[in-house]
Amino acid sequence: MYLRFTSRTNADGSVVRYVALAHNRRVAGKIKPDVLMNLGRVDQVDVEGMRRLAASINKHFGGDGDGTGVEAGLVAGAGPLEVVDARSIGATWLLDGLWRRLDIAAAVRTAADARRFTTNMERVLFALVANRAVAPMSKLSAAEWAGEDTVIPGLASMDDDHAYRAMDLLVDADTAGRVQEAVFFAVANLLNLEVDLLFFDTTSTYFERDTEDHGEDAFRRYGHSKDHRGDLPQIVIGLAVTKEGIPVRCWCWPGNSNDQQVLAEVRDDMRDWKLGRVITVVDRGFSSADNLAYLRRAGGHYIAGMRMRDGSPLVEQVLARQGRYQQVKDNLRVKEVRIDGTDVRFVICHNPxxxxxxxxxxxxxxxxxxxxxxxxxxxxxxxxxxxxxxxxxxxxxxxxxxxxxxxxxxxxxxxxxxxxxxxxxxxxxxxxxxxxxLDGKYLIATSDPAISAEDTALGYKNLLEAERGFRDLKSQLLLRPVFHRLEHRIRAHVLICWLALLLVRVAERATGETWRNINRQLGRISQVTLAGPAGTVVQTTPLRPEHKAIYQALSVQPPARVTTFDPR
Structure with a gap:
């Protein structure tokens, strides 16, 4: 008798494996398998019960009786097994579970269904995103990583040509933000996010080259560098995040764009999502009168930092008003000020x-x-x-x-x-x-008549989540160096980094741990392939309690202990 494995592919592309207890019998001179008992799905098998069965068999028919593994009992006496392959699986398995739960896979497959690909482009795109989160490297190196160093469920191998095709598919599918919109609503429903406050900020990333692109539609241009590298061409990246720090959309503009020019496009794009009541939170760089008026169109509202040192008469009038501060936290006091002739409310914040x-x-x-x-x-x-x-x-x-x-x-x-x-x-x-x-003070303006002064101040402080997202994009996910030259490939690279940041933030929010720690812990889970005269066994190293806690917190089923047993 032996274990017989079969598989079935679902409509969403996921593969489900089943296991049964079988034996071979000769029919008309040919060997045919005969299923004695169906044991169910591989990921739901009672492994401990099978261990006890193997231990009982060893006890009565020889062996040490410790039941060191079902696969060991099944191939006992058939010759030694040799490790022929070992790859990391823990982190990519977790990210794949989130990828499917957030409907990213479905959104990409919808775009790919109209095209004929010999390779599953959705799996290739996931491999690029997972690489950016686990071990960021170039697309060529990422293709090798996915085929040699880690397990990408549903993808045996890929090359750099597959990577570039997947990037082109992502940009085409995200025209007008369709992929980002689908992902946003899936994330908002799954995590029950509060989307009444959306925080927006911009950053820049530079290219290691001496000259900018030429032409009216040039993308890599010289501009104000927030990385203090004005000597290099750059692009400008915008990011919208929720108050929980979940990045919900990103934008790319030419490197010579300034903050005052891009806010109208951001507001229009978010209005298309029909989110209802939304308060956009922006920093001082976006607080021009035209921008703030645009944010109020169609019933929108804003919380905006105000420049306090530009000599504005309105700001001077606000700062000159007397009044008592309200204690919000140990390090934050607020005072609300109203000015006749305007419906905008001002909040002076003071940090001792x-x-x-x-x-x-x-x-x-x-x-x-x-x-x-x-x-x-x-x-x-x-x-x-x-x-x-x-x-x-x-x-x-x-x-x-x-x-x-x-x-x-x-x-x-x-x-x-x-x-x-x-x-x-x-x-x-x-x-x-x-x-x-002005020591320890900053000034906030809001057009929302209902939000309290305390919530206004705390909401503005959460704008740091957008800055944290940029910091992780550049340091942890290695947004740069950017090796691409064409505009659509650059945009695809930024989108891949955004998707990786989204998965990372969801994992951090659910577990309460940093992604660095999650990645390190799950990186210790490996999938090992053993081969010998008895056949081939593919199994996963045992999970520790900390591994199980991470998967449980994210409602992701951990990888099966035994995934393949192919007897010769």
């Missing part, structure tokens, strides 16, 4: 801890400035007393002027200096006095 840090940083900067000014002054006085020629005296004075210019143009110290009519520098006392009023 940040106020102390601002004062300390300013005092340190002023101390450095005064020390440097004193050094230049003393050196000028010493040089003036030396009996030297005119040309030497001119060189000395030129050196002093260069030192003063360097101090004036310093990126952090220059703001505290003012130049006198005689050209000398001095500390700007008026500037210090103005800044003292």
């Amino acid at each position: 801890d940040q106020a102390a840090r601002d004062k300390q940083q300013r005092d340190d900067a002023i101390a450095r400035i005064e020390a440097e000014l004193a050094r230049i002054r003393d050196q000028r006085e010493r040089d003036a007393k030396r009996p030297v020629g005119d040309r030497t005296r001119q060189r000395h004075e030129a050196a002093h002027v260069r030192a003063e210019c360097a101090l004036r143009d310093h990126p952090s110290l220059g703001r505290w200096l003012v130049q006198q009519p005689n050209g000398r520098l001095k500390v700007n006392k008026a500037k210090i006095k103005v800044e003292e009023r």
Whole structure:
């Protein structure tokens, strides 16, 4: 007798394996399998019960009786087994379970059904996303990784040509954001997300090349770099996240786009999703009057950070209003201010801890400035007393002027200096006095009449989730370096990184652990293939309690202990 495995492919492309107890019998001179008992699906087999059965057989008919594994009992006495392959499976299996639960697989298959591919492009695309989350590398290396280093359920192998076709399919399928919309509503329903607050921010990512693209529709362009690499061409990336930190949509624009230009497109795209009441939360870079007015179209509302140092009369009027602060947290106080003639509400937020840090940083900067000014002054006085020629005296004075210019143009110290009519520098006392009023404060405006001042402040602070998403995209998922040249491939690369970030955030939210820890723990689960005279056995290393806890938290069935047993 032996275990007989069969498989069936579902309509969604998933493969279900079944196991039965069988034996061979000769019929008309031919060997045919005869099923004695159906044991059910492989992933639902009572493995412990089969272990006890194997131990009982060993006890009565020889053997150590410890039941070290069903597969060991079945091939006992048939010769030694040799490990012929071993791959990691834990993290990719988890991501595949989330991929299917979030309906990403269904959205991609819908787009691929109209085309004829010899390879399952949905599986190839998942392999690229999983690689970005588990061990980010180039597309060529990712193809090798998927075929040699890890187990991608439903995909035996792939090459770089498959990867590029899957990327092109993703961009075509996501025209007008159809894939992102389908994924968003699936995630919102599955996780019961609150989507009344959506946080939006932008970042930039650069390319390791010296020149930008040319033409009116050029994509890689020079622009304001948020990575402080203005010497390299770049693109601008936008990200919308929920208050739980789940990224729900991303955008790409040419590198010379600025924050004021892109918000209208973002608002229109989100309006197409018909989410109902949505408050968009944006940072100070988007708080122009035109942008805020656009966010209020069709009943929308906003929470926006306001620039406090641009000399706006309205901001000065808000800051001058008297009133008591309301304690929200130990490190946050809020005060609501209303101005006649406008329905916009303003909230002044004050962080005592940040106020102390601002004062300390300013005092340190002023101390450095005064020390440097004193050094230049003393050196000028010493040089003036030396009996030297005119040309030497001119060189000395030129050196002093260069030192003063360097101090004036310093990126952090220059703001505290003012130049006198005689050209000398001095500390700007008026500037210090103005800044003292703003220590630890930031100003928020909201058009929503119902939200409280406390929720407005806390909602704005959650904008850090968007910044955290950008940080993980660049550091953990290695958004750059970008090796692609064509615009649609660059867009596909960003979408793949966004999908990886989405899966990572869902896993973190459900388990309460960082993805770094989840990936490390599940990376210890391997799928091992053993072959010998008795046949081939594919089994997974035993799960530890921490592994089971992760799968259970995400409602993902862990990989089966034994996936294949093919007797010779």
